[in-house]
Ligand code: SF4
């Protein structure tokens with residue numbers, strides 16, 4: 119799979135559909151149902167590995183469209199490119215040819231966020247279709263944007279089955295491992311990107327299951343296998359090691 123720099127840019131908005139105007143009322147802390155953990159994890163892995171769009175019940179929230187994010191566009195995203203204002207697009211440094219960056223406007227918002235709504239919703243970039251702030255609630259990683267953090271605090275997963283609880287434990291173990299093993303990610307800067315740590319915690323969670331090592335029938339120590347699982351996910355999803 120190719121590099122996934124879109125997620126490295128920390129967000130980008132799943133996109134508020136026309137008709138869902140407005141933002142989250144300041145200070146609102148009404149809990150939001152995030153679904154059962156096992157189902158969420160399964161669908162999120164499909165999003166991470168196969169670009170299956172995320173179906174986030176965002177309601178009236180549009181926090182990730184207006185919190186000073188820069189979005190990466192992949193070379194093939196013609197429909198989005200046509201509809202995004204040229205003056206906000208630039209070549210993405212450090213990425214393969216063809217990748218672009220979409221900047222934010224003087225509001226700190228995406229330039230096509232109009233009246234609280236995504237004005238190009240049907241053609242929005244892939245990063246907007248795949249972003250899901252529930253990943254922070256699932257991993258316990260704190261977002262680096264206050265407004266997103268407020269929304270994240272509202273999500274409530276359900277853990278009714280043993281599988282829900284086991285998978286959550288795997289994800290948390292993966293995140294802990296990443297933080298305790300600085301060599302997993304080659305660059306120090308990568309550890310400072312909450313979205314990267316959260317994404318890799320989800321992507322590599324299977325290596326942290328109780329039976330993962332035995333299932334691999336490997337003589338390699340479990341710790342080493344886990345290290346490889348995280349490093350490989352980082353390489354696959356973010357491309358820069
Ligand atoms: S393109 Fe639409 S969904 Fe994406 S950040 Fe901009 S306003 Fe939000």
Ligand code: SF4
Nearest residue numbers: 176179180181182251
């Ligand atoms: S911050 Fe979360 S809930 Fe709000 S628009 Fe973005 S993905 Fe949806």
